[in-house]
Amino acid sequence: MRENGRLDHAGGGAGTADAVFPSVAPARAQLAETDAPLWAIIFAGGIGSRFWPLSTPTRPKPLLRLVSEQPLLHDTVSRLQPSIPADRVLVMTSRDIAPAIRSAISTVPDMNILVEPRPLGTAAALAWGVQEVARRAGPQALCCAIHADLAVGYPDEFRRVLRRAGAVAQREESLVAVGIKPTRVEPAFGYLRPGAPVDESQLLADGGVHAVASFVEKPSEAEAMVHIAGGALWHSGILVGTAGDFLKQLAEKTVELRDGLDALKNGNLPAFVGSIRSVGIERGLLERGPRLLVIPGDFEWDDVGTWASLRRARALDDDGNGAVGAAHFVDSDSNIVHGESGVVVLYGVSKMLVVTLPGLTFVTPLDRAADLNPLLDALPGSMRIHPTRDPGH
Numbered sequence: 001m002r003e004n005g006r007l008d009h010a011g012g013g014a015g016t017a018d019a020v021f022p023s024v025a026p027a028r029a030q031l032a033e034t035d036a037p038l039w040a041i042i043f044a045g046g047i048g049s050r051f052w053p054l055s056t057p058t059r060p061k062p063l064l065r066l067v068s069e070q071p072l073l074h075d076t077v078s079r080l081q082p083s084i085p086a087d088r089v090l091v092m093t094s095r096d097i098a099p100a101i102r103s104a105i106s107t108v109p110d111m112n113i114l115v116e117p118r119p120l121g122t123a124a125a126l127a128w129g130v131q132e133v134a135r136r137a138g139p140q141a142l143c144c145a146i147h148a149d150l151a152v153g154y155p156d157e158f159r160r161v162l163r164r165a166g167a168v169a170q171r172e173e174s175l176v177a178v179g180i181k182p183t184r185v186e187p188a189f190g191y192l193r194p195g196a197p198v199d200e201s202q203l204l205a206d207g208g209v210h211a212v213a214s215f216v217e218k219p220s221e222a223e224a225m226v227h228i229a230g231g232a233l234w235h236s237g238i239l240v241g242t243a244g245d246f247l248k249q250l251a252e253k254t255v256e257l258r259d260g261l262d263a264l265k266n267g268n269l270p271a272f273v274g275s276i277r278s279v280g281i282e283r284g285l286l287e288r289g290p291r292l293l294v295i296p297g298d299f300e301w302d303d304v305g306t307w308a309s310l311r312r313a314r315a316l317d318d319d320g321n322g323a324v325g326a327a328h329f330v331d332s333d334s335n336i337v338h339g340e341s342g343v344v345v346l347y348g349v350s351k352m353l354v355v356t357l358p359g360l361t362f363v364t365p366l367d368r369a370a371d372l373n374p375l376l377d378a379l380p381g382s383m384r385i386h387p388t389r390d391p392g393h
Helices: 072-080 098-104 122-137 155-172 221-229 243-253 255-265 269-275 307-313 366-370 373-378
Strands: 038-043 089-094 113-116 142-147 150-152 175-180 190-197 210-217 233-242 292-296 301-303 322-324 327-330 336-339 344-347 352-357 360-365
Touching: 038 072, 038 122, 038 155, 072 089, 072 098, 072 150, 072 155, 089 098, 089 122, 098 113, 113 122, 122 142, 122 243, 122 255, 122 269, 142 155, 142 243, 150 307, 155 175, 155 233, 155 292, 175 190, 175 243, 190 221, 233 243, 233 301, 243 255, 255 269, 301 307, 307 336, 307 352, 307 366, 336 344, 344 352, 352 366, 360 366
Parallel strands: 038 089, 038 142, 089 113, 175 292, 322 336, 327 344, 336 352
Antiparallel strands: 142 233, 150 301, 175 233, 190 210, 190 233, 210 292, 352 360
């Protein structure tokens, strides 16, 4: 996952992350691709407390430069092009971070940034997004729903997979999930258990499409091992389907939204917001057995969910250390440094996270960085959102 990464060494081995994923995918038999226009619905809400102290209202998680030299959201929008140009991208975000989002992605028209009046949950955000696509382009318009916090390699193959998924969605009148072959036991992800192939001559191992027998969100580690042994794929967080099929499946499966979908169709957003309950796509739709197919994604992928995930997405030195900013590692391995103030020196430590900002330094073992809520609850209110001097960094 790091063949094309740039790693600059200094002293004991400082690393500077750039675009670290490879750009050319392995050869695969060609499958049918759609030539119909694709729309994208990008989920980019929330400050991102798991990346404290870096994330703030003026620099929320979607705008952090965690994987490349560009913000996560910028990478997401750019990666879709030219298959999905910026004028066919809708960004779903929250009121508290909307000004920062708007200023960071000037290529996306302002009318395409849909701001939730309150936190709605991703199922409702999906419903609003696909209803807006249906209003502008009709219910047969193809939509790709995707999260802004993904690290992706092989961008050409990524776009080909989206077009293949679009062709399948049109032909089968189904939602299509993009599945990723697991590389580790990961309880924090969703798992797609494949069922029967759509075409017996094209099995999953050959890039073929299968029905999804079941979907399990965030299983235990033991359960995840069982799913992997049974051939399950990670859910990449990417779904493709027509606007009409998305709305149909949400109406059938997501009971939390049913009372508001008519209001949404009629353009009455306040009534929609006032009639629904918050629920995520995974729990509110995918676990409830919608008509869902899976196509394998032959591109490098990871969910940038916690500080620890950066060790898989960033360029690393020979000892597994990754750094942004000035850092020296001596007799140290498997650490992550994000430095925006001064020089960080690590000596004789392993699996540590160090974040330096003007006026604040944060140090913790990487395994403790997965859940920072207990820390944030214990801090004075003024420290929970730490202002930085350069919100655009």
